[in-house]
Amino acid sequence: MMTELPLDQVRTLLAVVDEGTFDAAAAALHVTPSAVSQRVKALEQRTGRVLLVRTKPVRPTESGEVVVRFARQLARLERDALAELGMPGEGEVTRVSVAVNADSLATWFLGALTRLPERDRLCFELRREDETRTAELLREGVVMAAVTSSAEAVTGCSVRQLGRMRYLAAASPEFASRYLEGSLRNALAEAPVVTFDRSDDIQDGFLRLLGCGGASRVRHAVPTSEGFVESVALGLGWGMVPEVQAVELLREGRLIALSPGRPVDVPLYWQQWKLDSPALAAVAEAVAAAASATLR
Numbered sequence: 168m169m170t171e172l173p174l175d176q177v178r179t180l181l182a183v184v185d186e187g188t189f190d191a192a193a194a195a196l197h198v199t200p201s202a203v204s205q206r207v208k209a210l211e212q213r214t215g216r217v218l219l220v221r222t223k224p225v226r227p228t229e230s231g232e233v234v235v236r237f238a239r240q241l242a243r244l245e246r247d248a249l250a251e252l253g254m255p256g257e258g259e260v261t262r263v264s265v266a267v268n269a270d271s272l273a274t275w276f277l278g279a280l281t282r283l284p285e286r287d288r289l290c291f292e293l294r295r296e297d298e299t300r301t302a303e304l305l306r307e308g309v310v311m312a313a314v315t316s317s318a319e320a321v322t323g324c325s326v327r328q329l330g331r332m333r334y335l336a337a338a339s340p341e342f343a344s345r346y347l348e349g350s351l352r353n354a355l356a357e358a359p360v361v362t363f364d365r366s367d368d369i370q371d372g373f374l375r376l377l378g379c380g381g382a383s384r385v386r387h388a389v390p391t392s393e394g395f396v397e398s399v400a401l402g403l404g405w406g407m408v409p410e411v412q413a414v415e416l417l418r419e420g421r422l423i424a425l426s427p428g429r430p431v432d433v434p435l436y437w438q439q440w441k442l443d444s445p446a447l448a449a450v451a452e453a454v455a456a457a458a459s460a461t462l463r
């Protein structure tokens with residue numbers, strides 16, 4: 168049985184996925200497109216699996232994602248080993264890719280990155296994604312760590328609880344006086360609502376807690392955390408606002424809490440590859456410290 172995964176073939180598969188085409192991968196690797204195609208085919212024969220969907224751009228199959236994740240972890244370990252041996256590439260920096268949800272990105276997460284010393288020469292590649300979907304990027308091997316709402320570890324990853332991000336149902340005073348008279352549950356079900364995007368379910372979830380089927384069909388999608396909060400403060404609709412962003416607006420009277428006794432808490436976790444990587448360990452500690460200072 169051939170159980171080894173030849174490193175040149177694994178690296179070639181990663182290059183194809185990253186570059187998007189066989190020709191682009193060949194240019195990046197300084198080989199011919201035919202050599203790239205032969206290496207990928209040889210790896211597929213060795214594993215007995217189809218690893219790539221030959222579209223433009225190409226994309227890995229479920230089996231291909233396993234190999235891509237392995238390739239990225241291998242590259243990370245190689246860079247760490249060279250750094251410990253005092254043999255880093257000339258001018259090379261350590262790249263750390265992280266998937267993080269928009270509300271964390273707008274409130275506490277960036278502060279975590281500033282805790283890391285400049286001598287570490289870290290370069291961050293952040294991917295913004297809903298906290299319910301960031302784990303998918305880990306599973307696909309696109310990122311090496313993620314802030315996620317899932318406590319279930321992705322294969323090959325460790326999990327660490329960060330805390331809970333609290334959300335408050337809020338609206339501007341003018342919006343409340345116009346739309347929210349009488350029964351709050353019934354009024355919210357009919358009133359315009361602000362959502363982050365089509366996958367944002369937290370407003371509907373809040374109404375289900377009140378015993379209602381869901382929010383109004385009059386939905387304004389505002390796909391940035393800061394824009395979402397400002398839209399609610401300006402009276403475009405009501406919405407579930409992160410507590411850390413709502414505090415000052417509540418104090419100023421630009422927002423009012425619609426149901427102060429019914430906050431919605433979203434648990435957040437840090438998931439990362441199980442690698443003995445100094446860079447990744449340093450980022451994890453900084454993230455945990457920043458989260459403990461902000462999250463509940």
